[in-house]
Amino acid sequence: MDRNKRNLILFIISYFTNNLISGILYDTYVNYLQEVSLSVATSFWAFYGYASFISALIIIMVPKIGYKKLIMFSSLSCALALFAVIYLQSPMVFFATTILSLVGVQLHFIMLAPYVAAYTGGLGDKKINWYSRAYYIGYVGYFVSTYLGGLFTVKMFARHAGVGFQVAKEYSSYIADVTPELREAYLMGNKDVLLISAIISLIALIPALMISERKTDYYVVNSDETKISLRDKLIGFIRILLNKDALTYVLYWAIISFSMGMFTSYFTVYLNRNLHIAKSTASLMVSLSYIAIVLFMLITPICVKKFGRVGTISLTLLLSIPFMLIIANGNKFGAYMIPVVGIALFMRSGLANLGSPAESSLNMAIVPKNLRPAFTSLINIIAGIVSIISGNFTGKYLFLEQSGYKTAYYYAAALYFVAFLVMFIGLKKYNRQTNDEIEEEEKYEQHIQ
Numbered sequence: 001m002d003r004n005k006r007n008l009i010l011f012i013i014s015y016f017t018n019n020l021i022s023g024i025l026y027d028t029y030v031n032y033l034q035e036v037s038l039s040v041a042t043s044f045w046a047f048y049g050y051a052s053f054i055s056a057l058i059i060i061m062v063p064k065i066g067y068k069k070l071i072m073f074s075s076l077s078c079a080l081a082l083f084a085v086i087y088l089q090s091p092m093v094f095f096a097t098t099i100l101s102l103v104g105v106q107l108h109f110i111m112l113a114p115y116v117a118a119y120t121g122g123l124g125d126k127k128i129n130w131y132s133r134a135y136y137i138g139y140v141g142y143f144v145s146t147y148l149g150g151l152f153t154v155k156m157f158a159r160h161a162g163v164g165f166q167v168a169k170e171y172s173s174y175i176a177d178v179t180p181e182l183r184e185a186y187l188m189g190n191k192d193v194l195l196i197s198a199i200i201s202l203i204a205l206i207p208a209l210m211i212s213e214r215k216t217d218y219y220v221v222n223s224d225e226t227k228i229s230l231r232d233k234l235i236g237f238i239r240i241l242l243n244k245d246a247l248t249y250v251l252y253w254a255i256i257s258f259s260m261g262m263f264t265s266y267f268t269v270y271l272n273r274n275l276h277i278a279k280s281t282a283s284l285m286v287s288l289s290y291i292a293i294v295l296f297m298l299i300t301p302i303c304v305k306k307f308g309r310v311g312t313i314s315l316t317l318l319l320s321i322p323f324m325l326i327i328a329n330g331n332k333f334g335a336y337m338i339p340v341v342g343i344a345l346f347m348r349s350g351l352a353n354l355g356s357p358a359e360s361s362l363n364m365a366i367v368p369k370n371l372r373p374a375f376t377s378l379i380n381i382i383a384g385i386v387s388i389i390s391g392n393f394t395g396k397y398l399f400l401e402q403s404g405y406k407t408a409y410y411y412a413a414a415l416y417f418v419a420f421l422v423m424f425i426g427l428k429k430y431n432r433q434t435n436d437e438i439e440e441e442e443k444y445e446q447h448i449q
Contacts, residue, residue, distance in 0.1 A: 003212055004119040004120075005119075006212065007119055007211050007212060007213070007217075008116065008119050008120070008130055008134075010207045010208070010210050010211050011067075011071070011112075011115055011116075011134070011207075011211065012133060012134050012137050012138075013207040014071055014075070014108070014204055014207040014208050015108060015112065015134055015137070015138045015141075016137050016138055016140065016141045017075070017141065017200060017201070017203065017204035017207075018074060018075065018078070018104070018105055018108040018109075018138075018141070018201075018204060019105075019138040019139065019140075019141030019142050019145070020141040020142075020144060020145040020197070020200055021078045021082075021101070021104070021105060021145070021197055021200065021201050021204075022105045022109075022141070022142060022145075023141060023142040023143070023144070023145030023146040023149060023287075023290070024082075024145050024146075024149050024193065024194065024197040025101055025102065025105060026146075026264070026265050026267075027145075027146045027149050027150060027267075027268050027283055027286065028149040028150070028153055028190055028193045028194065028197075029082075029085075029101070029194065030044055030265055030266070030268075030269065031153075031190070031268060031269065031272070031279070032085075032187065032190040032191075032194065033094065033098070034269060034273075035175075035183065035186070035187055035190075036089070036094065036187065037091060037094040039395065040091075040094050040095060040098055041269075042394060042395040042399045043391045043392060043394065043395030043396075044098070044265045044266075044391060045260075045261030045262070045265055045387050045390050045391035045394060046261075046387065046388045046389075046390070046391020046392050046394075046395060047095075047098045047099055047102055047391065048102050048106070048261065048265070048384075048387050048391065049257075049261075049383075049384045049385065049386065049387025049388030049389070049390065049391055050099050050102075050384065050388060051099055051102030051103040051105075051106045051384070052106050052110075052257075052380045052381075052383050052384030052387055053380070053381055053384030053385065053388070054099070054103050054384075055103055055106045055107040055110055055380055055384075056110070056376075056378070056379075056380035056381040056383075056384055057381070058070065058073075058103075058107055059107065059110060059111065059114075059376055059380070060374060062111075062114070066213050066215070066217065067111055067114075067115050067118075067211075067213065067217070068208060068211045068213045070107060070111060071108065071111065071208040071211070072205055072208045072209070073104070073107070074103075074104040074105070074107045074108040074111075075104065075108075075201050075202065075204040075205050075208060076104075076201075076202075076205070077100050077101065077103055077104035077107075078100075078101050078104035078105060078197075078198075078201040079198050079199075079201035079202045080100065081096075081097040081098075081100040081101035081104070082097070082101060082194050082195070082197050082198035082201065083195075083198045084096070084097045084100075085097040085101075085194060086191050086194055086195055086198070104201075106380075110376055110379075110380050111376075112131075112134055112135075112360065113131075113360040113363060113364055113376060114364065114376050116130050116131055116134055116360070117360075117364045118217050119217065128300065128301050128304055128357055128358070128361055129301055131300075131356075131357035131358075131360045131361055132297050132298070132300045132301055132357045134357075135293075135297050135300075135353070135356050135357050135360075136293065136294040136295075136297035136298060137294075139290045139291075139293040139294045139297070139353070140290075140291075140294055142287070142290035142293070143287045143288070143290035143291050143294070144287075145197070146283055146286050146287035146290060147283060147284055147287030147288075149193050149197075149283060150268070150279055150280045150282065150283020150284060150286075150287070151280050151283065151284075152189075152192070152193050152196075153172075153186075153189045153190055153192075153193050153279060153280070153283075154168050154169050154172055154189070154278075154279055154280040155168075155189070156188065156189030156190075156192040156193065157171070157172065157185055157186045157188075157189035158189075159189070160184075160185035160186075160188040160189055161181075161182055161185035161186075169278045169279070169280055169281075170278065171186075172186070172272070172278050172279035172280065173272070173276050173277065173278045173279070174276065175272070175279070176273070243366075245366050245426075245427065245429075245430070246366050246367065246375065246378070248422065248426035248427055249362070249363055249366060249379070249426075249427060250378065250379055250382050251422055251426075252419055252422045252423050252426070252427070253379055253382070253383050254382050254383060254386040255386075255415055255418055255419040255422065256415075256416075256419050257383040257386045257387050257390065258386045258387070258389065258390045258415060259390075259411070259412040259415035259416060259419070260390075260412070261386075261387050261390030261391055261393075261394065262390060262393075262394055262398065262408035262409075262411055262412050263324075263405075263408045263409055263412050266405055266408070267282075267286045267289075267345070268282045268283055268286055269405060270327075270405040270406070271285060271286070271341070273402060273405070274331075274402060274403075274405050274406060275330050275331055275337060275341065277337075277338060281338065285338070285341070285342045285345055286345065288342065288345070288346055289345040289346050289348070289349035289350070290349065291346075292345075292346040292347065292349045292350030293349050293350055293353040293354075295350060296350035296351065296353065296354040297353065297354060297356070297357065299354070300312070300354055300355070300356075300357045300358060301357075303315075303354065303355075303358075304357075304358050304361075308431030308432050309358040309359075309361055309362045309365075309430060309431055309432075310358075310362070310423060310424065310427050310428050310430055310431040311431055312354065312355050312358045313355035313358050313359060313362070313423050314420050314423050314424040316351045316352060316353075316354045316355045317352070317355070317416050317417075317419055317420040317423065318416075318417070318420050319351045320347075320348050320351045320352040320416060321413045321416050321417060323344040323345075323347045323348035323351070324344075324348055324409045324412060324413045324416070325409065325410070325413055326340065326341070326344040327341055327344045327345060327348065327409055328406050328407075328409035328410060330344075362427070362430055363375065363376070363379065365430055366430070394408070398411075
């Protein structure tokens with residue numbers, strides 16, 4: 001097995017375990033915060049924004065230290081955060097652990113595009129297969145941890161409360177109304193799941209340590225680089241990052257980030273507290289939506305071949321909207337609420353994420369190799385700022401009433417349509433592989449021969 005392929009496989013393994021932790025953060029962790037730190041829970045996407053901003057600054061270090069050390073840092077930060085939230089109880093701790101854990105998962109996520117690009121040069125259109133593998137295997141991690149996290153939380157809840165699983169499951173449907181003793185047992189169940197997750201995060205260091213990295217993997221030195229002044233480099237850097245196409249993509253991602261902030265972190269909160277679906281059932285429904293992401297991503301290469309990158313992204317955005325509206329009106333389906341909402345969650349998640357590998361390929365096509373980490377940083381700095389705004393909007397306005405969790409789906413649906421227009425109109429010239437990409441592939445092939 002060649003070094004490039006081995007490094008890609010090791011990264012995907014590490015990414016899988018990182019997504020196990022992500023699934024816990026967006027389900028068990030945020031539900032735990034609903035009980036111990038409501039202000040942090042309702043503004044969770046703002047913390048995601050802070051983490052995105054910090055991660056965007058950290059990834060600028062790639063040309064200096066490479067990807068391997070940052071992958072290791074991602075796992076360590078998640079582990080430390082989860083251990084701290086279990087054993088240290090204070091408002092400042094919840095604030096710090098939320099940022100630290102989200103920095104770990106977000107940094108790992110935003111590394112995916114430039115990392116895969118670094119080890120798939122010369123593969124042409126086939127590189128989309130590696131993006132797809134990384135994404136759908138990662139979402140298997142989401143599925144496993146979301147499902148088992150919800151199931152184990154209820155099992156541990158039952159154990160600490162001294163009741164049967166079915167009784168604990170019923171209690172979890174109306175957890176806000178239980179006795180203080182049952183609430184404490186519920187919190188202990190959550191802590192058990194968070195402890196297991198912290199240990200798994202430490203295990204994720206193993207594949208990261210096995211990555212064989214060279215400086216040429218993440219930084220290209222031009223033969224005449226020393227002849228270019230620092231001022232000229234800075235001017236060229238700014239011109240590339242702030243071109244029309246780069247800004248259009250940043251605008252697209254900013255819209256998506258704001259809309260995601262209103263519902264993606266609160267799936268189980270909405271299902272459990274608005275629709276009164278039992279915690280384990282709600283977690284199962286959300287975990288099945290991650291399976292949808294895996295299944296839909298299996299056909300991403302086929303869709304990209306047929307519709308192109310921009311066509312695939314645009315089409316999936318449009319098709320996601322009706323299912324978001326069905327979820328918002330889940331209580332109107334009576335006895336069929338759980339299967340209807342479950343199918344809608346499944347379809348929305350699958351469609352909305354089918355285009356993710358195409359997005360990674362697209363944003364890496366807009367800038368040269370040397371500036372990919374920096375462009376990734378710019379995207380995430382803007383997305384982080386927007387996420388902070390989104391999180392503050394939900395925490396200070398939208399989620400002051402429980403009905404706000406429903407209204408969020410309407411707002412997000414409208415923003416998805418705006419994002420569709422920005423993508424389809426602004427970046428359609430990148431629908432197929434550009435001449436610059438083809439030239440870069442040819443140069444790479446000549447280099448390795």
